[in-house]
Amino acid sequence: MSEPVLPTTARLLLARTARAQREGRAPSLVAGVVRDGGLAWSAGRGNVPEPHTDVQYRLGSISKTVTAVVVMRLRDEGRLGLDDPLDRHLPGTPFGDRTIGQLLSHLAGASAESPGGWWERTPGGSLADLALGHDDVVLGAARRFHYSNLGFGLLGELVARLRGTSWDDAVATEVLAPLGMSRTTPRPDGPAAEGGAVHPWADVVLPEPEHHAGVMAAAGQLWAPLSDLGRFAAFLLGDTGDVLDAGTLEEMTVPAGVDSSAPGWSAYGLGVQVLRVDGRTLIGHGGSMPGFLAGVFVDREEQTGAVSLANTTSGLDAVVFGLLADLRAAEPRIVEPWTPSPSPVPLDRLGVWFWGPSPLMLRAVAGGLLHLGPLPGRGGRASRFAPLDDGTWRGLDGYYAGERLRIAEDHLDVGTFIFTRTPYDPQGPVPGGVDEAGWRS
Incomplete structure (x- = not known):
């Protein structure tokens, strides 16, 4: 059980959450901070039944990270390689020469959305129903980062075919159940918030539709309560259990195609977003679907995380970054003491x-x-x-x-x-040799 935050910290976090819900005009907002393996604080604002930690909201693109975890499990089992072309495992698409690693990192040049109706608001079908063509290839491979929901739809189909089951069952069996995320489901089940769009000029709400996205489910289908999302934050902080090797999780967090030495940047690893915010490197993912916004980000150096769920289509600024900053300022991590250790070399x-x-x-x-x-x-x-x-x-x-x-x-x-040991040491094996006359004025 995570140690609760101090009362003064709780008030600070509640004030930020309350302002975010009011100013963002979200019908409801639940948020929390994570450390020591679980929620250390949480609150609900607006029309949220109690317990607020058990109300399901749609996770949106956080589902992509769950999908990526199963793909990386397949890699660790030797079932696929990140440099494998997609055609080797999922033939018949216009992305056959693009690699699985490129799809995970949004570097495959796939179109942002799937063809046909807006997949986030219309029921989905099979991969064949998409009738993919060369128009869905919008960039060359590895040319630049281009966020692609379609790419993760393909990865979900890859998971289903290699596992011989549905994407829904694969993620439930391999990720959700082992992590104890028993209330995370593909469709709302039990207490769940209703998705809504808030009118830009009036305080009225329009319900958003809900459906199964079919082959596109891997890009944004899952629903979860705050308690389960907090458990996933603990996973991203390293509490991976038997789901994923710690080294594989580390591999997923390496930014692809971005110079991470720059003072501020936004990047993508293997199924996770990697952001530089206020001098901190944060790992996680945001989520957006019609009627819902979500976020889970962790500061692995500070060993803290923040999670939020709201039932509004837009207008709410990401609250998780502010919660992480508030927690870091109010209760900074006390690091382990330095102790002597042997040198690994003479x-x-x-x-x-x-x-x-x-x-x-x-x-x-x-x-x-x-x-x-x-x-x-x-x-x-x-x-x-x-x-x-x-x-x-x-x-x-x-x-x-x-x-x-x-x-x-x-x-x-x-x-x-x-x-x-010295500049251009004439006794050392310096490539090209060293001028015999040596240094001169």
Whole structure:
């Protein structure tokens, strides 16, 4: 059970939620913050029956992340590869040469919506009913990020065919049930909010239709209460249980096609949104369907999350980012104390090394890793490295992600770049050699 927030923090969070519901004119809004595996605070505003944590709302595109989890499970089982072309597992679409990884990251160039009627407001059918054609391919593969509901409809069909069941049953069996999300269903079941559109110029509401989206369900079908969405936030924070390997979840959160060193950005990993908000990297997904808005985002460094559900089509600003900021300011995480730990390499290998004339520092960091980066106050490339069984090190992030680091007594070798103990050390294996006359004025 998560430890509740302090009374002063609860008032701060309630004030933000109340303002959001009133100013966004949402018929109802439920919101909460998550830490230590569950809801630490929650509230409902507007027309919400109690308990407010058990009322279902439509999750919209948060369903995409649930779909992605099943796809990654298939990958971990060896049933597919992220670089596999779609045709290998789901033949007969105009996206046959696009990879599963590109579909997960919205880099496959698929059209934003499926052909035919607006899928979010009309009942859906099978993949064959979509009658996909080359007009649904709007961009070349991996040219740029282009959000595609259609792409996740295809991934849902992929899941159904490889599992030999429906998408509904696959996500329920492999994700929802193991996580204890027993109130998350494809259609409203039990206490559920009615979706509504609020008139832009008057305080009146028009009910929105509800239906099963068929093959497009994987893009936005699921309904859930706040309690279940809080459990999914805990999953994104690392409490994955037996659903997904922790390393696979980490892989899903790596931004695709975006320079994450920029001060502010929005990116997409493998089925999850990755955002830079107020200097924090947040992981999760937003959701929007006619009549509903939803959000689940977590700050993995702070080990906190925020969730919200509302029954309005538009007009409500995302409240989760403000809740995370309020919780961080009011109750900042107290980190574990520093304790000594052995260096993963001999101490004489650490310290300053030079790439040409540029000094960089190799140091040991927590978790048995190495960090190669610029000296304090200087800019430059930086990466962390993890050890491999053969004595080399593999880059985890930054410029050298995926590259090998080899450490010798007198030099470092990273992807053909040679680092020596002095600038262009004539005794080191510097590519191209060093002028015999040496440095001159």
